[in-house]
Amino acid sequence: MRREPFGMSISASRLQAAERSYGGSRYGLRDLFTPLDTLLVSGGDVRMALDLKTRLNTYGCAPSPSPDIWGFASSTASPISQAAYDCAALAREELVHKSLFDEVEVAFDARCEDMRDELRGHLQLSPQVDVVFSPSGTDSQLHALFLARAVLGAPPVTIVVGADQTGSGTAHTARGRHFSALTASGLSVRKDDAIAGLAADSIAVPLLNDVPGLVPRRDTDSAVLRAVESTIVQGAPVLLQIMDSSKLGWRAPSAACLDEIARRWPRKVQVVVDACQMRLGRRRLRSYLDRGYMVLITGSKFYGGPAFSGALLVPKGLSRSLDRVAEIAPGLLDYADRSDWPKGWAALRSRFERRPNFGQWLRWEAALAEIGSYYAVPEAFRTQALAELAAGIESMIALTPSVAAVPTALEKAGMDDEEFAHATIFPFTLRRDGKPVSIAEISAVHRALARDMNADISGSAADRQVAAHCCLIGQPVRLEQPDTAPQAVLRLCVGARDVTDAWSTHEAQAQRNLQHVLDRVAHVLVKIELLLDRAGNAALLGKSVFEV
Secondary structure, eight states: OOOOOOGGGSOHHHHHHHHHHTTOOSSOGGGGGSOHHHHHTOSSOGGGOOOTTTOOOTTSOOSSOOTTSEEEOTTTOOOOOHHHHHHHHHHHHHHHHHHTSSOHHHHHHHHHHHHHHHHHHHHTOOTTSEEEEESSHHHHHHHHHHHHHHHHSSOOEEEEETGGGSOTTHHHHTTTBOOSSBOTTSOBOOTTOBOTTTOOOEEEEOOBOSSSSSOBOSOHHHHHHHHHHHHHHTTOOEEEEEEESOTTSOEESOHHHHHHHHHHSTTTEEEEEEOTTOOSOHHHHHHHHHTTOEEEEESSSTTOOOSOOEEEEEOHHHHHHHTTOOOOOGGGGGSOOGGGSOTTOHHHHTTSOOOOOHHHHHHHHHHHHHHHHHHHSOHHHHHHHHHHHHHHHHHHHHHOTTEEEOOOOSSOOOGGGGGGGSOOEEEEEEEETTEEOOHHHHHHHHHHHTSOOGGGOOSOHHHHHHHHOOEEEEEEEEEOOTTSOOEEEEEEEOOHHHHHHHOOSSHHHHHHHHHHHHHHHHHHHHHHHHHHHTTTOGGGOOOOOOOO
């Protein structure tokens, strides 16, 4: 049963007395009594706004549990689970009770510090790894740019590997520019205007080949080396944003390329890993941090927490020097509050307002619940489940006439990938008579998958039953190549919740649960076939919507 806020358990008189006791702080207890659904979509940019009619965000997700929707969209966003929703409600209740005895900002700050410990524990990270929270992975890119500037001692040029397969906001954040018309702090800004103190240059290194066919380029390593060398020759340091993994599940550059960069240009290149998809083993994650790389993560992609919840992992070698930063980029003050930064960074924290972002915090509470549940499942089953789901989905895609698979990896998986040696994102294009389906039609199919299309599909009772299922899959990714028409790629995604929900101590039951996931994937592919077969239906057509 859905859990509504607990707030009536505390009398109004106690609430008012608690707020008077610390002089009417700007952020009082009453802010926490906002309906939970409203809080969960607060404290972010315009992507979080709910459509007035559908009450869904840009990614088709509601702020409350939607158990009737089949979710295979973890490369984009997932509806919040009932368990995570309940955890957010309980966390809010606990903060209210703690705030009766202390200022709400003090209680909030203490909880954020505890969450850092919890996240490090789930990911098996050293206590020396610092965590900077943010409303989204895009916001975390700005934090990484600021920290890299401090470490390198000069404004870096950001080289973005996989620029064609990362979030669209990266084109702005890599240059220190506003990526939206609204910051998470509620400030209206002009998109793509320079952020005071952060403006810089960037170089894009795409992963897609420049010849027809959606295949990875073979010269990514050499392209990255050329970009780094030309930048350093011109006298600028480099913030190298590498990809692990992209919207299509691709990874680049190779480990050998990164070793060569470290050998040739020590202390002139700071690496940050775009691991926002969180489709990498914990050993691999630790290896990046051990090498001195910063790592961008989210709790809202593979782990299935509510969008948006971002964080930047900072290795101990960097964090030692960061608290001595003499200058703060003025524009960064609109992209973070004091509690986002670790308590150990006292001097840096003091420059920022005490401005609790309750929405960001609650989304991370929900995400931590999902992360903890996933790693509570035995590693052997996690590996087995992802392997079986990958084999089943790849087989079904290969057997679906209108669906053509897109390659899912750039670098051969290694031992440090653990369960992620198996693909968890399955990109594909749509075909009719051997030719690509138009971008507008692919976008229409994507929207129709999330709706009950029973009334729009004529045919057998079985067909109409399939058409009635509402399912979310990864939003269309627009890909462009020279001399060819742009194409769009859809994605079926396996997320942590598929594994968590399938786990059982009874092997036969766990196997049935995995088969149930594959049965749902089969229904999704059948619905795609039905929609393409009847694509002339006006109900399927409309404005193209691509991932933002």
